[in-house]
Amino acid sequence: MVEHFDVVCPFCGCLCDDLEITVEGGEITGVKNACAISRSKFMNHGQNRLGLAVDGKEASLEGAIEEAAAVLAGAKRPLVYGLSSTDCGAIGRAVELAEVLGGVVDNTSSVCHGPTILALQQVGESKTTLGEVKNRADLVVFWGSNPTEAHMRHLIRYSAMPKGMYVPEGRKGRHIVAVDVRETRMARAADEFIKVDQGGDFELLLALRAAVRGVKLKAESVSGVPAESIAGLAGRMKAAKVGIVFFGLGLTQSEGRHMNIDAAVGLVEELNHHTKFLLSPMRGHFNVAGANSVTTWQTGYPYAVDFARGYPRYNPGEYTSVDLLAKGEADAAIIIASDPAATFPAEAVRHLAKIPVVTLDQKLTPTTMLSRVTIPIATAGVEAEGTAYRMDGVPLRLKKVLEPEEGLLPDEEVLEAIIGRVKTIKGEVE
Amino acid sequence: MNEELLMPKIDVTIISGRTAEQGAGLEEGKTSERYAKSTSLIELSPADAEALGIDEGGKVKVTTPHGAVVVYSRRSEGLDEGLAFLPYGPWANQVFGAATYGTGMPLYKGVEAEVEVCDEDVPSLGDLIDGFRGDP
Numbered sequence: 001m002v003e004h005f006d007v008v009c010p011f012c013g014c015l016c017d018d019l020e021i022t023v024e025g026g027e028i029t030g031v032k033n034a035c036a037i038s039r040s041k042f043m044n045h046g047q048n049r050l051g052l053a054v055d056g057k058e059a060s061l062e063g064a065i066e067e068a069a070a071v072l073a074g075a076k077r078p079l080v081y082g083l084s085s086t087d088c089g090a091i092g093r094a095v096e097l098a099e100v101l102g103g104v105v106d107n108t109s110s111v112c113h114g115p116t117i118l119a120l121q122q123v124g125e126s127k128t129t130l131g132e133v134k135n136r137a138d139l140v141v142f143w144g145s146n147p148t149e150a151h152m153r154h155l156i157r158y159s160a161m162p163k164g165m166y167v168p169e170g171r172k173g174r175h176i177v178a179v180d181v182r183e184t185r186m187a188r189a190a191d192e193f194i195k196v197d198q199g200g201d202f203e204l205l206l207a208l209r210a211a212v213r214g215v216k217l218k219a220e221s222v223s224g225v226p227a228e229s230i231a232g233l234a235g236r237m238k239a240a241k242v243g244i245v246f247f248g249l250g251l252t253q254s255e256g257r258h259m260n261i262d263a264a265v266g267l268v269e270e271l272n273h274h275t276k277f278l279l280s281p282m283r284g285h286f287n288v289a290g291a292n293s294v295t296t297w298q299t300g301y302p303y304a305v306d307f308a309r310g311y312p313r314y315n316p317g318e319y320t321s322v323d324l325l326a327k328g329e330a331d332a333a334i335i336i337a338s339d340p341a342a343t344f345p346a347e348a349v350r351h352l353a354k355i356p357v358v359t360l361d362q363k364l365t366p367t368t369m370l371s372r373v374t375i376p377i378a379t380a381g382v383e384a385e386g387t388a389y390r391m392d393g394v395p396l397r398l399k400k401v402l403e404p405e406e407g408l409l410p411d412e413e414v415l416e417a418i419i420g421r422v423k424t425i426k427g428e429v430e
Numbered sequence: 431m432n433e434e435l436l437m438p439k440i441d442v443t444i445i446s447g448r449t450a451e452q453g454a455g456l457e458e459g460k461t462s463e464r465y466a467k468s469t470s471l472i473e474l475s476p477a478d479a480e481a482l483g484i485d486e487g488g489k490v491k492v493t494t495p496h497g498a499v500v501v502y503s504r505r506s507e508g509l510d511e512g513l514a515f516l517p518y519g520p521w522a523n524q525v526f527g528a529a530t531y532g533t534g535m536p537l538y539k540g541v542e543a544e545v546e547v548c549d550e551d552v553p554s555l556g557d558l559i560d561g562f563r564g565d566p
Contacts, residue, residue, distance in 0.1 A: 011453070011457070035450075036450055036453075036454050037450060037453040037454045037457060039454075040453075040454035040455075040457040040458055041457040044457055044458040044459070047458055047459050047462070048458070048459025048460070048461050048462060110534040110535065111534070111535060111536065111538075114533065114534045114535055115533055115534075115535050118533065146447065146448070148450075149447075149448055149449050149450045149453070150447075150448040150450075150453070152450065181445065181513060182445075182506075182508045182509050182510070182513060182515065183507070183508035183509075184508055187508070195510075198443050198445060198513055198539070198540050199443075199540045249447065249538070249539070250447075250539065252535060253446075253535060253536075253537065253538040253539045254445075254537070254539045254540050255537065255540050257531075257533050257535050258533060284448075303534075304534055316532075316533055316534035317530055317531070317532035317533050317534050318532075320530065320533075320534025320535075321534075322528050322530055322534065322535075322536055323528075323530055323534060325528075326528035326529075339460060341520065341559075341562065342456075342460060342518075342519055342520045342523070343518065343519075343523070344523060344528070344536075345496065345523050345526045345527055345528040345536050346496070346497055346520075346523050346524050346526075346561070346562065347496065347497075347527065347528040348528045348536075349520075349523070349562045350562050350564060352562070353562040353563045353564070363459050363460065363461075364459060364460065364461045365460040365461075366460060366520055366555065366558070366559055366562075369559050370559065370562060370563070
């Protein structure tokens with residue numbers, strides 16, 4: 001029996017780094033400190049595993065890599081997509097592959113916090129680490145975010161329960177506010193729940209900003225929220241020692257998208273005239289922040305990067321995956337650690353089903369079912385080491401707690417092999 | 431009289447999102463029963479479920495300008511009348527559109543939909559995959 005301590009969880013952007021994993025006889029038999037989703041990931045990691053195949057027939061790794069390289073090298077507009085549930089080394093290789101192919105590299109942030117990035121590029125960000133939140137924040141607002149379902153230990157480890165240096169009472173020393181369109185479990189766990197009309201966040205954020213500035217609202221309510229509640233929250237925000245807004249896809253996936261985030265940044269900027277106030281996106285996949293970081297340091301841009309002209313160009317809305325597929329532009333794709341067939345609107349998936357797709361994944365998914373080439377990999381953070389970036393930008397080292405099945409390689413090594421073959425096909429000298 | 435004309439129908443705004451059960455299900459595997467169970471459903475407000483006159487788990491068809499899908503229904507006290515919730519997944523994605531209006535992001539929250547009681551079968555994951563492939 002081997003016990004692994006301080007294991008980093010490779011599920012969500014919290015990257016909880018206090019897991020204890022027990023391995024007996026090559027199997028994970030125990031998981032401590034994990035949330036329900038993390039437990040499911042570790043305990044079920046061997047179930048529904050993907051097979052190595054080309055055109056639905058069993059293949060050798062060499063054969064699959066050869067076919068993958070041929071499909072991609074022969075394409076005019078290949079798409080490299082996914083990357084948020086693998087390690088930074090693999091992400092770097094994926095960017096390199098897109099460059100060698102003259103294709104597009106995009107990651108899952110285009111359908112989660114892409115609009116957040118668009119807004120922050122325009123107006124900036126008042127950011128911090130989760131450690132600072134734990135030690136200092138006495139007012140925590142969750143806006144369009146439901147950590148009780150999506151980031152299950154966020155409240156316990158960072159934002160609500162822990163006793164911090166300047167918040168010695170822990171939960172009692174913090175006022176927690178939930179702003180949402182429905183009464184979620186988060187709303188019930190908060191000290192205050194503000195129910196906003198669906199699609200009304202932008203107006204409410206502007207009204208709050210005005211109230212912080214001292215404007216008396218003439219309207220009786222804004223987006224379904226009474227003026228006195230808005231004035232009350234504005235007063236509470238100004239009186240906080242350190243406040244933070246954690247926001248989720250309630251803002252990025254609703255009407256207004258990046259403009260909702262722009263308004264949230266404006267509110268936080270206004271509050272900084274009165275006290276210390278911060279904001280932070282609740283990043284979903286465990287290394288989506290890393291996908292943005294690596295792509296940025298290699299190309300200058302965080303996602304939606306096109307190498308068709310030999311140098312990187314950036315244009316969300318044009319080089320983002322849903323657009324490339326829905327417009328029928330991409331003529332081949334390689335999907336790494338992601339499942340667009342389950343996460344994209346059907347209209348985009350129908351095009352994915354028409355083009356040759358290469359998928360690197362650990363498990364069977366709707367995307368692997370639509371793929372010409374499937375290559376199973378050693379799961380990052382379970383069967384392979386690597387680096388991942390927490391939602392606040394702190395890099396942590398993923399551990400290998402289990403030997404992968406014989407022949408399984410990490411994403412990075414499979415991508416390296418594909419790059420090598422593509423270069424040969426394209427007649428370049430390595 | 432055509433029985434279909436008598437099927438109760440309501441208009442709602444639909445939003446999609448993560449649930450813990452969907453997250454745990456996908457980590458078991460997208461082909462697992464747990465994943466299908468946790469994603470082939472719509473949560474309705476008690477008032478809307480009442481208006482449709484359906485029991486917990488009753489089948490409904492959700493239709494938007496982008497598509498239609500049959501799913502199981504579940505009551506959720508946290509929803510106001512007129513707002514309905516679908517967990518992320520291939521069932522929900524039948525009814526959300528791909529237009530991103532220059533942002534890269536489809537509108538996954540805030541789409542007008544019609545919900546009606548229905549006795550068709552809820553599609554399996556395999557049915558949805560066949561649907562993506564379309565006619566050979």
